[in-house]
Ligand code: NAD
């Protein structure tokens with residue numbers, strides 16, 4: 001197959017952006033890499049954090065962001081056995097790892113100290129052709145729609161892993177903080193598929209309507225609630241609090257609040273990454289109520305196989321809107337203002 005020399009991409013040229021829609025060279029895959037012609041790519045809040053330089057982690061610049069890229073393999077290196085040309089493939093946040101460190105040996109690839117991150121340390125999927133290490137890229141079964149599966153590659157995977165890390169069992173209640181966002185909408189669907197009951201926390205009527213339609217048993221509006229802690233507890237069995245809390249919000253306050261409404265013996269899973277934020281918990285409360293507080297970071301290759309499988313079996317249906325790749329700056333603006341219910345997926349010109 002002959003590939004073009006140039007392609008369209010959204011390029012962040014300086015910290016703070018905005019991304020510039022321009023032509024850049026098509027990259028060439030190394031021996032262990034695939035080149036994926038991206039069909040659809042989701043927009044994650046992480047892409048906005050990256051552009052704004054929110055985190056204490058060095059960033060490639062200029063940068064093509066994006067890490068929920070779904071498309072077709074159009075070229076591959078000589079060593080690649082995992083994919084054939086024409087296969088559906090997904091490029092995730094973890095683009096490649098050394099596969100030889102202690103963490104990789106234990107199948108904890110996200111913890112690899114030499115991990116390359118799509119749309120952060122290497123160019124990502126806001127372009128027509130993107131590179132991924134074949135050993136890490138995800139297989140997307142034939143027949144699975146590439147637009148709807150794109151958000152599974154980060155948002156779906158991350159919340160599926162977070163729910164597993166919470167240890168919540170079928171029938172128990174999980175409070176999802178930031179339930180109206182990209183991760184939150186998918187978290188509600190995975191929770192339901194895993195037999196969990198959902199208390200959704202977010203702000204505004206549009207997100208309420210979405211959470212209601214996704215099957216949340218209660219919606220607590222942090223814009224209007226006079227006492228979020230009391231309202232969450234009241235929405236849980238016997239008013240004793242949530243068995244698990246998934247913190248997906250992009251603001252620090254709920255990270256300070258969650259210990260007050262988690263149930264005794266319950267688990268708080270921090271996933272959202274608000275800039276400069278800290279977790280704070282009363283030692284007394286944590287000890288005498290035996291509260292577990294932990295972090296969860298994307299997921300392993302096997303977690304991705306499982307998350308995609310839930311989706312492929314029709315169990316995960318979260319709302320998303322489609323916009324052309326050139327509209328990325330507008331979507332970042334809406335995201336900054338907290339105005340997106342669910343996920344935006346970019347349609348990449350073919
Ligand atoms: P998003 O903007 O789509 O959603 C965030 C939601 O949080 C919004 O709906 C917003 O209204 C809500 N929110 C803000 N303040 C709140 C509060 N006080 N209470 C309740 N809800 C509140 O973002 P997203 O794409 O879903 O990403 C969420 C976060 O997760 C980001 O920080 C992102 O970087 C992070 N993330 C982490 C991982 C990981 O592996 N740990 C993976 C992907 C994304």
Ligand code: ZN
Pocket residue numbers: 044045046047067093154155
């Ligand atoms: Zn992401």
